[in-house]
Every structure is written in structure tokens, then in C-alpha cells.
Amino acid sequence: MKLNIAVLPGDGIGPEITQQSVKVLKAVADRFEHEFHFEEAAVGAAAIDFWGNPLPDATLELCKNSDAVLFGAIGDPKYDNDPSAKVRPEQGLLKLRKELGLFANIRPVKAYDKLVDRSPLKAENISGADMVIYRELTGGIYFGEKSTSEDGKTASDLCSYSVEEIERIAHLAFKAAQSRNKKLTLVDKANVLETSRLWRKTVTELGKQYDDVQLDFLFVDNAAMQMILNPKQFDVILTENMFGDILSDEASVIGGSIGLLESASVGEKSALFEPIHGSYPQATGKGIANPVASILSAAMLLDHFGLEKEAAVVRKAVEVSIQFNVCTPDINTDNHYTTEKVGDFLESVISDTENHIIN
Ligand code: IPM
Numbered sequence: 532m533k534l535n536i537a538v539l540p541g542d543g544i545g546p547e548i549t550q551q552s553v554k555v556l557k558a559v560a561d562r563f564e565h566e567f568h569f570e571e572a573a574v575g576a577a578a579i580d581f582w583g584n585p586l587p588d589a590t591l592e593l594c595k596n597s598d599a600v601l602f603g604a605i606g607d608p609k610y611d612n613d614p615s616a617k618v619r620p621e622q623g624l625l626k627l628r629k630e631l632g633l634f635a636n637i638r639p640v641k642a643y644d645k646l647v648d649r650s651p652l653k654a655e656n657i658s659g660a661d662m663v664i665y666r667e668l669t670g671g672i673y674f675g676e677k678s679t680s681e682d683g684k685t686a687s688d689l690c691s692y693s694v695e696e697i698e699r700i701a702h703l704a705f706k707a708a709q710s711r712n713k714k715l716t717l718v719d720k721a722n723v724l725e726t727s728r729l730w731r732k733t734v735t736e737l738g739k740q741y742d743d744v745q746l747d748f749l750f751v752d753n754a755a756m757q758m759i760l761n762p763k764q765f766d767v768i769l770t771e772n773m774f775g776d777i778l779s780d781e782a783s784v785i786g787g788s789i790g791l792l793e794s795a796s797v798g799e800k801s802a803l804f805e806p807i808h809g810s811y812p813q814a815t816g817k818g819i820a821n822p823v824a825s826i827l828s829a830a831m832l833l834d835h836f837g838l839e840k841e842a843a844v845v846r847k848a849v850e851v852s853i854q855f856n857v858c859t860p861d862i863n864t865d866n867h868y869t870t871e872k873v874g875d876f877l878e879s880v881i882s883d884t885e886n887h888i889i890n
């Protein structure tokens with residue numbers, strides 16, 4: 532298969548982790564005789580420094596003309612501490628999601644047996660946890676009208692959703708549930724928010740088309756607690772943009788490190804693959820960032836194009852690396868490997884067809 536992949540390394544640890552997933556994808560292309568063509572473009576703080584724009588036109592064009600986007604990370608502390616900054620790195624990612632129509636962000640979360648003791652949560656509570664969060668990505672409070680009054684004393688962010696926006700992601704979440712354990716939990720705040728009531732009504736109605744899926748509802752405050760108390764109760768979680776952002780960071784505690792969580796953002800035409808973690812500026816250039824979230828995002832990319840065998844090989848290689856403790860310090864505090872060494876190990880496991888570990 533021929534694929535044109537736009538690579539947007541972005542800020543902080545973005546470039547070093549993305550380099551490892553490109554390495555892994557090249558090993559996959561060699562092993563399975565695919566042609567993957569990579570082209571890099573600037574986004575985020577790096578792009579602001581150079582072009583004054585976190586999403587330069589050339590970057591957007593490249594993404595629109597590519598089959599998929601591999602995204603690193605975005606954000607820089609110099610903007611976080613300046614609330615008056617008019618141009619911010621994150622706007623680049625938000626605009627990209629909107630322009631590419633990436634309405635569904637899919638975030639799988641699972642506990643690795645080898646790592647259950649790494650989590651601050653009790654091993655018996657998380658062992659076997661396996662869920663996927665469907666987070667709406669181009670609507671809600673992130674994209675509603677924003678304003679600050681002239682005297683600077685009042686600010687507002689509008690949260691709005693339409694039935695159509697809810698239905699299109701709900702279809703994907705129901706289908707995912709059908710292929711998994713047939714349970715869908717809608718997380719909302721329908722006891723307070725009008726938008727949440729629209730979500731509940733729309734999803735309940737749509738659920739009639741998926742009568743093999745058990746649908747239930749949780750308020751987001753309770754869901755945040757349940758995620759820690761009993762994560763095994765979840766199969767597919769469907770939720771709006773901001774709740775999904777918050778719950779998925781929380782869910783990363785189950786896996787033992789946020790450096791393990793991958794995601795896919797999909798729309799009608801485009802698809803983007805990125806780790807759920809941020810740019811981790813304190814770690815930049817130190818070789819301590821975990822590349823696995825980016826590499827598993829690359830596996831989701833392979834799956835997206837129907838390359839299931841290839842994706843399975845990448846996932847298996849990651850499992851082998853965890854099994855043999857070839858891991859960065861977030862999950863291996865004794866004798867840790869650098870970002871690059873983890874990438875090299877995965878590349879060699881994938882390339883080594885003589886080695887029957889993953890065949
Ligand atoms: C994420 C990130 C982004 C978000 C930021 C960087 C805009 O936190 O992908 O989860 O809030 O969506």
C-alpha cells in the first residue's frame with residue numbers, strides 16, 4: 532500500500548517521540564513491502580517563532596493533501612504563563628482539527644499486566660481494565676464563541692452542540708461497542724447543562740438502532756470517581772469535547788503512564804494520529820520521553836487503513852518491550868532506556884523476521 536503521511540512533530544518532546552514512530556513505520560513498510568512517504572511540516576510554538584502562525588498555510592495544505600497526519604505534541608510554557616498572548620500554539624492544533632473535520636477522537640485505555648504495580652491505583656482494581664473513550668473533538672466549549680468584556684472583568688466561552696454533531700460521533704461509538712463488549716456509557720452533566728440534555732436525548736434515540744448495545748449514563752463528576760474506583764465497568768465511553776479531554780488524562784493513571792496512551796482523530800476525509808500527552812517541556816532533549824504513545828498512535832494509523840496485521844506486529848513489539856523492560860524512566864525506574872533506544876529496540880523487533888517472538 533502507498534501512503535502519504537504528513538509528519539507534524541510540533542513542540543517540546545514532539546520531535547523526539549515522532550522520530551521514533553516514523554522509524555517504526557519505516558520498519559513496517561520494509562517488512563510488509565509498503566510505500567510510506569513522509570513529509571514534515573511546522574506547527575505550534577515552533578511555527579509561531581518562524582511564521583507568527585501556529586498553523587501555517589503550507590502545513591494545512593500538506594495535511595489536506597496527505598492520507599494521514601502523524602502529530603507529535605503542542606504547547607510551550609512561555610505562552611502558558613502569558614494569559615494575554617493573542618497567538619498560542621494550541622490554536623494550531625484546534626484549527627487543524629476543525630479544518631480537517633476531525634470530529635471523533637478515539638482514546639483506548641488499558642492496563643498492561645506487567646505494569647499494574649506501577650499505577651498508584653490498586654492492582655486488583657485495574658488489572659484487566661480495557662476501555663475506549665470516544666471524545667467529540669470539534670464542538671462544545673472549545674469552539675463556541677469566546678469573549679472578554681472591555682474592562683477585562685468578565686469572560687465567557689459558549690458551549691453549544693447540534694444533534695448532527697452528536698449523532699455522527701455516537702454512531703462511531705455504538706459501532707465500536709458492537710465490536711467490543713457491547714456496552715456504551717454516555718458521560719454528561721445532564722442534571723445541569725442544556726447541551727448535556729441534548730446529548731442524552733439524541734444518544735437515547737440513536738441507541739434504538741443498536742439494540743444489542745447496553746446504553747447507560749453517568750454524570751461526569753461521578754464518572755471521574757468511577758474511573759478510579761472501578762475502571763473495569765467501562766467498555767466504550769462517549770462524551771463531549773472537554774469532559775473527554777479531562778477523563779482521558781485521568782484514565783492514563785490506569786495504564787501506569789500517560790506516555791503509553793495513543794489516539795486517533797477521525798473525520799469524513801482526514802485522520803490524524805497523536806499521543807494524548809502534551810509537549811512535556813521539562814523533558815525536551817533529555818531522551819527520557821516515552822515514545823510508546825506516539826508509536827501506538829502509528830499502530831492506530833495502520834489499523835485505520837486496514838493494515839491490521841501490521842498494526843498487530845507493532846502492538847506486539849510494544850508488549851515485548853514492556854515485558855523485557857526496554858522502557859523509558861516513567862515506567863522503568865531502575866535501568867531505563869532512552870527515547871531513541873526504545874525506538875531502536877522496537878524497530879529491530881519488527882524488522883527481525885527470523886526472530887519468532889512476534890511471528
Ligand atoms: C489533548 C490536548 C489538547 C486538547 C490541547 C493541547 C489543545 O490537551 O489533545 O488532549 O485540549 O484537546
Ligand code: MN
Pocket residue numbers: 776777780807
Ligand atoms: Mn488533553
